[in-house]
Amino acid sequence: MAENIMINSLVPPTWNRLKVNEAFVELPEKINMISQDEGVVPADDAGADAWNIETGCGDELSAYLNAQGIKPLTAAANSEELFVVKPAFTADSAQVLCFDATEGKTLNILTDLSSGDDVQGTGVFRILIRARENSVVNLTQILRPGKGLRLINDIGTQVSDKAKVNLVQVFTGGSDIYAGYRSELSGEDAFADCRIGLVRGENETLDMNYVMKHLAPRSKSEINVSGALSNGAKKTFRGTIDFVRGCAGAEGAENESILILDDTVINKTVPLILCTEENVAGSHGASIGKPAEEMLYYMMSRGIDRKRALEILERASLTAAAAHIENADALEYVMNIIDENREDD
Amino acid sequence: MSQEILKVENLCVKVLEKDILKGLDLTIGEGETHVIMGPNGAGKSTLGNTLMGKSEYEVTSGNVTFLGEDLLSMEVHERARKGLFMSFQNPIEVPGVRLSEFIRNSCEAMGNKMSLWNFKKAAAVQMKVLNMDPAYLDRELNVGFSGGEKKKAEILQLLMLKPRLAILDETDSGLDVDAVRTVSEGVKAYQEQVGGSLLIITHSTRILESLSVDKVHVVADGKIVAEGDRSLVDEINENGFEKYIRA
Numbered sequence: 001m002a003e004n005i006m007i008n009s010l011v012p013p014t015w016n017r018l019k020v021n022e023a024f025v026e027l028p029e030k031i032n033m034i035s036q037d038e039g040v041v042p043a044d045d046a047g048a049d050a051w052n053i054e055t056g057c058g059d060e061l062s063a064y065l066n067a068q069g070i071k072p073l074t075a076a077a078n079s080e081e082l083f084v085v086k087p088a089f090t091a092d093s094a095q096v097l098c099f100d101a102t103e104g105k106t107l108n109i110l111t112d113l114s115s116g117d118d119v120q121g122t123g124v125f126r127i128l129i130r131a132r133e134n135s136v137v138n139l140t141q142i143l144r145p146g147k148g149l150r151l152i153n154d155i156g157t158q159v160s161d162k163a164k165v166n167l168v169q170v171f172t173g174g175s176d177i178y179a180g181y182r183s184e185l186s187g188e189d190a191f192a193d194c195r196i197g198l199v200r201g202e203n204e205t206l207d208m209n210y211v212m213k214h215l216a217p218r219s220k221s222e223i224n225v226s227g228a229l230s231n232g233a234k235k236t237f238r239g240t241i242d243f244v245r246g247c248a249g250a251e252g253a254e255n256e257s258i259l260i261l262d263d264t265v266i267n268k269t270v271p272l273i274l275c276t277e278e279n280v281a282g283s284h285g286a287s288i289g290k291p292a293e294e295m296l297y298y299m300m301s302r303g304i305d306r307k308r309a310l311e312i313l314e315r316a317s318l319t320a321a322a323a324h325i326e327n328a329d330a331l332e333y334v335m336n337i338i339d340e341n342r343e344d345d
Numbered sequence: 346m347s348q349e350i351l352k353v354e355n356l357c358v359k360v361l362e363k364d365i366l367k368g369l370d371l372t373i374g375e376g377e378t379h380v381i382m383g384p385n386g387a388g389k390s391t392l393g394n395t396l397m398g399k400s401e402y403e404v405t406s407g408n409v410t411f412l413g414e415d416l417l418s419m420e421v422h423e424r425a426r427k428g429l430f431m432s433f434q435n436p437i438e439v440p441g442v443r444l445s446e447f448i449r450n451s452c453e454a455m456g457n458k459m460s461l462w463n464f465k466k467a468a469a470v471q472m473k474v475l476n477m478d479p480a481y482l483d484r485e486l487n488v489g490f491s492g493g494e495k496k497k498a499e500i501l502q503l504l505m506l507k508p509r510l511a512i513l514d515e516t517d518s519g520l521d522v523d524a525v526r527t528v529s530e531g532v533k534a535y536q537e538q539v540g541g542s543l544l545i546i547t548h549s550t551r552i553l554e555s556l557s558v559d560k561v562h563v564v565a566d567g568k569i570v571a572e573g574d575r576s577l578v579d580e581i582n583e584n585g586f587e588k589y590i591r592a
Contacts, residue, residue: 226441257440293400298437301397302447302502303425303454312450316441323441323485 002026005060007152008180008209010238010270020236020270023178023207025152028122031068034087034095040073051098053128055156056180056209065094065124072096072128075109082329085111089149091121098128101135101163108327110140110334113151114173120148127155131163133187138166140330142337144173154180159219161187168325170318170334171198171206171227182211185219185250196225197321199314200233200265209238210254214247214280223254226321228314230261236268241282248279256286259317261310347374350510350542351396351416356407357567358388358395365391367567368407373510378536378543378557380578382550383564384586389546390434392564393514396544397431398424412509426455428509428541432499432516438487444498445482448505455506471504474534476527493524500531510542511535517552525551532556550578565589 006022013021051072055062075083075097087095101107113125123145131137137157145151151174157165165183183192192212200206212221223239241252254271271284291313299309318338325331351373358366365388373379381389395402396409398421409416416424439447449464459467469479475497487495496516503511513532517525529552535541536556545552553575561578563571563586570589571577 292437295437295439297397297399297421298433299439299447300421301425301431301433302451302506303422304450305420305422305454308450308454312442312446313439316439318441319443320441320485 002029003064005064007057007061007178008207008238009058010209010272011240014270018268020238020268023236025178027064028092031070031092031094031122031124032090033070034089034093040075040097051128053130053156053158054182054184055126055128055154056182056211057152057154057178058180061124061152061154065096065126068094070094070096072098074098074100080106080108082108082110082327084333085109087111087113087123087125089115089119089123089145091119093121094124094126096126096128099130099137101129101131101137103132104134106136106138108138108330110327110330111142112333113141113143113145113153115146115149117146117148119146122150122152124152125154129155129157129165131157131159131165133161133163135160136164136166138326138330139168140325140327140334141167141169142334143169143171143177143179144337145177146173147175149174150176152178155182157183157192159183159185159187159190159192161216162189163187164191164193166324166326167192167194168321169194169196170321170338171196171200172318172337174204176205177207179206179208181209182213183221184213184215185221185247186215188216188218190216190219192221193324194223195321195324196223196227197318198225198227198235199317200227200229200235201231203232205234207236211240211242212252213242213244214250214252215244216247216250218249219247220250221252224321225256225258226317227257228259228261228317229265229267230314232264234266236270238270238272239284240272240274242274243277243280243282245276247277250277251281253282254284256288258288259291259313260289261291261314347376349373350375350412352410354408356392356395356409357405358391359403359405360391360401365567366395369564369568371562371569373542373544376540376542377559378545380553380558380561381544381546381564382548382561382578382581384548384590387564388567389548389564390514393431393512393544393546396512397421397429422454425508429512430503430506430508430510431512431514432496432503434515434518436487436495436499438485440485440488442486443483444486447486448502451502451506468501468505471501471534474504475501475531477501492519493521496520496524496528497531500528500535503535504531504538507539508541510544512544512546513552514546515548516545517547517549522551526555528552529555550582553578563589
C-alpha cells in the first residue's frame, strides 16, 4: 500500500490556511535501490549509522528509505577531479550517496538527475555531506527529470570549522519536484552557500525547503534563488535561517528573485529567520513580479520580439545560478545543457 | 540631399499628459549625420524614444516615415529589424544575460545568425576599435559596468548590428575625456564601415570633435528652432542656448 508521508516541514509552522507548513507526498509501497554508480561502495551498518545527518526533506523520508532497505552508498570521491553522478532512475527507485570531505580537501561533485520520458514513477535522490575542517565541497546539481518521474531531491550537510559547502542547483525540467536542503553549520567560520536557478512552466510544480542551522560562532550562510514561472507553474520556497544560541557573529542571508511571466502561476515564498542568539546578522529579500517594461523595451530595441525576450530572461534565471559553479568542467556540463535547451526552442 | 531615410512631420508627443514635442519636423538622408542640441527638457530624448517606440510616449499628431514605411505603426522590435537603432542614455542592466548572448540574439533577430565562433571573431574586431577586453562578452549585460563601459557596450552593439539609422541619445554624457574619444572612434567606425545615418542627441559637443556632421538642429520647447551646419555647434559653445529659449 502506498505511503503518504510529510516532507519539507517548516519549523516552526505558520498559519495552516497558507498551506505552506509542509508537503505531503505519496510514496510507493516498494521502491528499488538504484544500482551502484562507479566509485561508490555501500556503507556497512556501522557506517550507515555514522551518516545520520538531518536533511531538508526530513525524518519521515529517512524512515521510509530505511524501511525500504535503501542503504547509503559512500562515494570514493576524494580529489579535486569532478565526480559525476547520473543515477539511472527506473520506475520507483532511490539512491542515497554520502560524501566525506576530509580535512583540507576539495571535492567537486556533479549530479545530473534526468530520466527518459518512458520512466514513470517516483525517484528519490539523497546526498549526505560531511565537510571536515578546512575542506571545500562544490556540489552542482542539474535537475531535469522526464515528465513521468516525480523527483524528490534531498540534501543534508554538516560543515566543520572553516569548511565550505557551495551548492548550485539548476532546475530545468520535470513535472513535479520536491527539493530539500539542510546545512548544519557546526564549525567556527563554517560557510554554506546555495545558488538556485529554476524555470517552471506547463503546470510543473516545485516544492522547496532550505534550512541553514547556525550552531557555531561566525558561521555564514547564503541562499539565492532566481527563477521564472509561467503557464500554470506552482512553486513554494521555504527558506529558514536558524541562529542557535552560541553562534555569535554568525551571518545569514536569503534572497529570491522570481519573474512571473503570466497570471496563471502560483508562487509562494516563506522566508524565516529564527534567532536565539543576539549577536548575529540575518537578512532576507524578495523581488517577485513581472519583468520590468524598461528591460523588455531595451531588448526589443535590438530586434528581439517580446516572446523571445521573455525566453532569454527565463534562461537568465538559470545562468545567474550557473555562474557560481566553481569547477570549470561542471560549469561546461551545465551550460551545455542550458544551451541545448535554447537550441531546442 | 541624398536619398531620404527618415522624415518626421509635425510630430506632437505627450508624456504623462504633458505636451513635450509640439510640431517637430526633421528629414535625414542616407549616410547623413545630424545633431540635435538643446537645453535640458527641450524634448531631445523624447524624440529618440518616440522614434524607437517607447510605450509611455503618446504621439498625438504627426507622421514619421522610415525607409518609406510608416514607423509609428510598427512595434519596437519591428523598428529595430527595419534598421533603426538607439544607443540608450542609461543602458539597462539585465542580470543573467551575457553581453555575447544578448548581441548574438539581436544579430539573429536581424536575420544574421552566426555560429559562436564566427560571432566571437566578429565581436573581437569591433571590440578592438573600442579598446574593450573581449572578456566583457562573458559578463552580464551592463551589470556592474561603469558609465564608460556601458556606453562602449552600446557602441559595440551599433557596430555589430549595422543599422541604417542610429540614434545616439546622450552617448557622451557622464564620460571622461578618454572614454568620449573611444566612443567617438566607435561612431566614426560605424560611419566608415556601414555608411549609415546618425542622429546624435547631445547637449555637449565633445563627441562631435572627430565626426563629420552634415546638419545641426537646435530644439527648444518641443520644436526645432534653428538649423545650420557645423558652425552652429561652435556658436552654441560660445553663447549657449539662451537666445533660442527666449525665441
